[in-house]
Amino acid sequence: MPFVRSHGADIYWKVEGQPGNPPLVLLNSIGTDMDLWAAALPALRRHFTVLRIDTRGHGASDAPAGDYDMAILAGDVGAAMDAAKLDAAMIAGVSLGGMIAMQLALDAPERVDGLALVCTSATMDRTAWTARVEKVRTDGVEGIVDLAMSRFLSPDFCDAQPDVAATIRRGLIDMPSEGYAGCAAAIRDMRLADRLGDIACPTLVVSGDRDTSTPFEGHGEHLVSRIPGARHIALDAAHLAPLEVPDALAAAIIDLAA
Numbered sequence: 001m002p003f004v005r006s007h008g009a010d011i012y013w014k015v016e017g018q019p020g021n022p023p024l025v026l027l028n029s030i031g032t033d034m035d036l037w038a039a040a041l042p043a044l045r046r047h048f049t050v051l052r053i054d055t056r057g058h059g060a061s062d063a064p065a066g067d068y069d070m071a072i073l074a075g076d077v078g079a080a081m082d083a084a085k086l087d088a089a090m091i092a093g094v095s096l097g098g099m100i101a102m103q104l105a106l107d108a109p110e111r112v113d114g115l116a117l118v119c120t121s122a123t124m125d126r127t128a129w130t131a132r133v134e135k136v137r138t139d140g141v142e143g144i145v146d147l148a149m150s151r152f153l154s155p156d157f158c159d160a161q162p163d164v165a166a167t168i169r170r171g172l173i174d175m176p177s178e179g180y181a182g183c184a185a186a187i188r189d190m191r192l193a194d195r196l197g198d199i200a201c202p203t204l205v206v207s208g209d210r211d212t213s214t215p216f217e218g219h220g221e222h223l224v225s226r227i228p229g230a231r232h233i234a235l236d237a238a239h240l241a242p243l244e245v246p247d248a249l250a251a252a253i254i255d256l257a258a
Contacts, residue, residue, distance in 0.1 A: 003060075006079035007072050012060035013053045013080040017045040022113075022257055023089035024048035025077065027097025029119075029240060030183050031141070031148055031172045033059030036094060039246035040253075047254050051089065053080045055096065057179025065178045067133075067185035070192070074103040078111060092116035092253050094242060095214065096183055102192050105199050114202040115227075116253045119211050119239050121219035122192035122226075129188035136181040145172050151213040154238040164243060196226035203230040204256045206249065208237040 003010040014034065024044060028036045034052035037044075044050055054061040056068055056076050077100060081089060088111045093101040098120025105112040135143045149169055158165040172180075205223045207216035214220065216234060224232045233252050237244035 002083065004079045004083040006076045009056050009062035009064050009076070011053060011056060011062070011076045011080055013051060013084060015049065015051050015084050016041065017049045019049060021047060021049045023051065023086045024253070024257070025051045025053065025081065025086075025089045025091045027053060027077065027091065027093035027100055028055055028058060029095035029097055030187065031058075031152070031175065031180060032168065032240070033171065036240065037242050040242050040250040043247060043250035044253065047257065048090075051080065051084050051086060053077060055100070055183065057182050058175060063176035063179030063182065066182060067189070068182040069186050070099060070103040070190050071107060073100045073183070073186055074107055077104055078108060081111065087111065088113050090114040090116065090253075090257055092118060093120065094118040095120050095239060096187060099187065099190055099192065102196070102199065103190075105201055106192070106195050109200055112201050114204075114256055115199070116204045116206060116256055117223055118206040118241050118249065119208050119214050119237075120223075121214040122190070122196055122223060123219070124187055124190070126188055129184055133181050133184045133188060136177050136184065140177045141175055141180050142173050145169060148172055152238065152240050154210045154244065157238065157244050168240070168243070193222070193226075196223065197228065199227045202256060203227045204252060205230055205232045206241060206252060207232065207234050208239060208241050208244075209234055210236065210238040213239045
């Protein structure tokens with residue numbers, strides 16, 4: 001298993017697809033791991049060299065104690081790209097992954113060829129995320145699992161694919177509480193909204209019509225209006241679009257790269 005050391009943590013990464021294809025980095029949401037993208041991979045691997053990363057605190061990556069911040073999380077992505085010998089790539093991220101992608105585009109614009117910002121935002125409720133950090137550090141991730149699951153997936157998807165929903169729930173419960181809390185602190189403290197105008201790469205904002213966590217109204221609309229030249233597409237999905245509409249999302253990412 002390939003790991004890279006970054007800011008005191010081992011970060012797990014994996015490369016797939018044909019060498020020589022355009023590079024694409026896929027980033028997961030808070031509470032999931034790189035397998036969030038599994039259903040979209042068959043289409044994406046045909047067009048890209050795909051680098052997937054388990055965000056710090058998630059999956060096989062280390063989960064050090066304490067608060068994380070977006071600059072550290074973006075640095076982890078840069079370290080994984082270095083390990084995979086990718087100078088630059090398109091970055092597609094869901095929720096937290098989209099926030100990290102924006103941070104990387106601002107901190108190291110030469111490394112980002114384009115952004116696919118999926119069900120994400122540059123502004124979240126600081127009070128709510130402060131409470132979530134405290135709840136997880138007190139009660140573990142199990143203390144917020146019902147809240148998270150109510151936003152992750154639409155009821156129709158859960159009814160149609162209960163095994164997938166159960167797998168996501170189990171992954172949440174089993175993840176290290178410090179990993180979740182550390183990333184939740186990064187969301188709480190992010191400072192992206194006032195810098196969006198400095199993002200210079202082609203950007204696609206993907207919203208989910210059933211997403212109650214980062215809906216287009218109040219979230220995606222701000223990204224579209226503030227990132228120069230950003231385009232928008234709405235998909236019939238809740239927060240975890242790569243699970244609910246993998247083919248449509250993959251097609252949108254492929255179109256962005258065309």
